[in-house]
Amino acid sequence: MKSAVKRIGVLTSGGDAPGMNAAIRSVVRASMHMGIECLGIRRGFNGLITGDITSMDFVQTSGLIGRGGTVLYTARSEEFKTDEGRKKAANTCKLFGLEGIVGIGGDGTYRGLLEFSNQEGVAVVGVPGTIDNDIACTEYTIGYDTACNTALEAIDRLKDTMQSHERCSVVEVMGRHAGHLALYVGVACGATAVLIPEKKIDFERDVVEPIRAARLAGRTHFMVIVAEGVGSSYDVAAKIKEYTGLDPRVTVLGHVQRGGSPSARDRMEATYMGYNAVELLAQGKTNRVVAMQKGAYVDYDINEALAMKKGIDERVYTVLRALIGAEDKLNI
Numbered sequence: 577m578k579s580a581v582k583r584i585g586v587l588t589s590g591g592d593a594p595g596m597n598a599a600i601r602s603v604v605r606a607s608m609h610m611g612i613e614c615l616g617i618r619r620g621f622n623g624l625i626t627g628d629i630t631s632m633d634f635v636q637t638s639g640l641i642g643r644g645g646t647v648l649y650t651a652r653s654e655e656f657k658t659d660e661g662r663k664k665a666a667n668t669c670k671l672f673g674l675e676g677i678v679g680i681g682g683d684g685t686y687r688g689l690l691e692f693s694n695q696e697g698v699a700v701v702g703v704p705g706t707i708d709n710d711i712a713c714t715e716y717t718i719g720y721d722t723a724c725n726t727a728l729e730a731i732d733r734l735k736d737t738m739q740s741h742e743r744c745s746v747v748e749v750m751g752r753h754a755g756h757l758a759l760y761v762g763v764a765c766g767a768t769a770v771l772i773p774e775k776k777i778d779f780e781r782d783v784v785e786p787i788r789a790a791r792l793a794g795r796t797h798f799m800v801i802v803a804e805g806v807g808s809s810y811d812v813a814a815k816i817k818e819y820t821g822l823d824p825r826v827t828v829l830g831h832v833q834r835g836g837s838p839s840a841r842d843r844m845e846a847t848y849m850g851y852n853a854v855e856l857l858a859q860g861k862t863n864r865v866v867a868m869q870k871g872a873y874v875d876y877d878i879n880e881a882l883a884m885k886k887g888i889d890e891r892v893y894t895v896l897r898a899l900i901g902a903e904d905k906l907n908i
């Protein structure tokens with residue numbers, strides 16, 4: 577097959593995620609395999625505006641599969657949200673002969689790609705990379721598995737000291753708008769309670785009663801997981817003190833969740849999705865995003881992808897609540 581594009585660029589944008597490097601490696605090597613030259617665009621869309629471009633080849637991508645962070649750096653670019661910013665980016669594409677862009681990032685990155693392609697006609701494909709797993713069109717985003725495991729490891733350590741001191745711990749997990757990470761980690765660590773932005777909170781029902789149920793069952797330490805998007809975990813801790821008399825300790829896991837060597841799953845997803853993204857450009861397609869649905873790799877039009885809505889997995893939420901003793905007993 578003769579590729580529809582001869583030279584493309586790859587960039588990472590928005591918050592970084594473990595596996596972004598593996599995706600870059602895959603995009604560069606898949607390009608070479610398909611007879612396409614792939615340049616690295618540094619610092620997200622800012623690099624496209626300023627012409628911060630570097631050549632990438634087989635050797636430069638060696639060893640990237642297991643490295644955390646992104647060697648291309650990432651950024652949140654306000655200038656790219658303006659017509660003038662995107663015009664400068666289009667001039668960079670002309671200068672370097674870039675006919676297509678692979679953007680690895682979250683929903684904001686997809687919006688940027690879409691605006692750019694609509695305004696300047698450059699072919700674009702998005703690859704989902706964010707620890708939040710909050711991109712509606714895909715069941716999985718690169719970085720999520722590693723972030724879940726990083727958070728879990730930290731929480732397991734916390735549990736040891738909480739158990740020794742018979743304390744209550746409030747742990748804030750990342751997720752500005754989404755509770756996927758908090759919910760998954762909450763289930764996996766056997767949390768006493770989990771608070772996520774997708775669910776309206778009744779403090780008595782969702783926090784106090786589960787703590788009480790655990791105490792009645794003989795437990796003397798409690799783990800409350802709070803998604804960042806719910807609000808201040810310090811406020812949650814103060815409220816627990818007010819309602820129960822316990823004196824919780826707060827841990828904000830923060831950006832540690834975005835670092836580290838990617839898990840096997842993230843390396844695999846990054847590798848497949850990176851390859852698929854280049855294949856789409858080679859086939860002359862544009863405005864696409866690669867995704868996973870029902871365990872299979874698919875792709876969508878970006879408009880369609882951005883119009884989709886993603887809720888939390890209700891089944892997981894139901895199981896969580898049943899296991900922490902927060903659900904009504906079922907008559908079965």
Ligand SMILES: Nc1ncnc2c1ncn2[C@@H]1O[C@H](COP(=O)(O)OP(=O)(O)OP(=O)(O)O)[C@@H](O)[C@H]1O
Nearest residue numbers: 590591652653656657681682683684685687688706
């Ligand atoms: N409407 C838009 N038009 C042009 N560019 C946009 C638009 N929305 C976002 N972008 C660009 O995409 C960048 C990344 O978006 P954002 O900061 O929302 O992160 P993200 O890709 O959603 O990742 P994450 O949420 O995981 O950090 C923005 O900094 C901006 O440069």
Ligand SMILES: O=P(O)(O)OC[C@H]1O[C@](O)(CO)[C@@H](O)[C@@H]1O
Nearest residue numbers: 591592706707708750751752804
């Ligand atoms: O790098 P920043 O701007 O602190 O981003 C923090 C945000 O990034 C995310 O981790 C997504 O990458 C959110 O969960 C979090 O709110």
Ligand SMILES: [Mg+2]
Nearest residue numbers: 590682683684
């Ligand atoms: Mg986002």
